[in-house]
Amino acid sequence: MSSNLRKKTLIRPAMQLRICMTFIAASASGLTVMLAFALALLQGVHIGNDDALSVVMPALMRAYWVAMLVTIPGTLAVGILSTFLVAGPMHRFTLFLTDIVEGKQPEDCHLRAGDELTDFCDLLNKATAPLRVVQSDGAEEELRESAPQSSEAA
Secondary structure (H helix, E strand, O other), rough: OOOOOOOOOOOOOHHHHHHHHHHHHHHHHHHHHHHHHHHHHOOOEEOOEEHHHHHHHHHHHHHHHHHHHHHHHHHHHHHHHHHHHHHOOOOOHHHHHHHOOOOOOOOOOOOOOOOOHHHHHHHHHHHHHHHHHHHHHHHHHHHHHHHOOHHHHH
16 A cells, blocks of 8 residues: 555645535525526426426426435535545645744655646745755754864863
8 A cells, every 4th residue: 555645534624614505605606596597497388288397397307306316415525525636735834834833844845746736836845945945954053052062162
């Protein structure tokens, strides 16, 4: 098993689910608009002595709910999978910046193949490189200052 595989089901659950809910709302709205158009088209149409709407309405409503039951879970799955390409890099950036804030000296930030935001990752590496160098120089200077003075200084 590769260490490159995702270990979490949702990396940034709040963000990923919020984006997915937007996708779901768009899908549900689209299906509802299609139902409204179908109902508008059938309004006033007569089949023999019956209104077309009264004959077709149960079938239309069944089709609408079946479409919702198929579309919404599918949209949720596709939404979650597509958000991984952004949520994963954001999670990696957060860990990287947290290490810097804590005074650690992380290696350059790297993303998985296929992830989005690789340009931002490169920019983040360039922007933090001086910080990471300064931190390491500062640590070396602190070590030199805390080291006992040699006899040459006396």
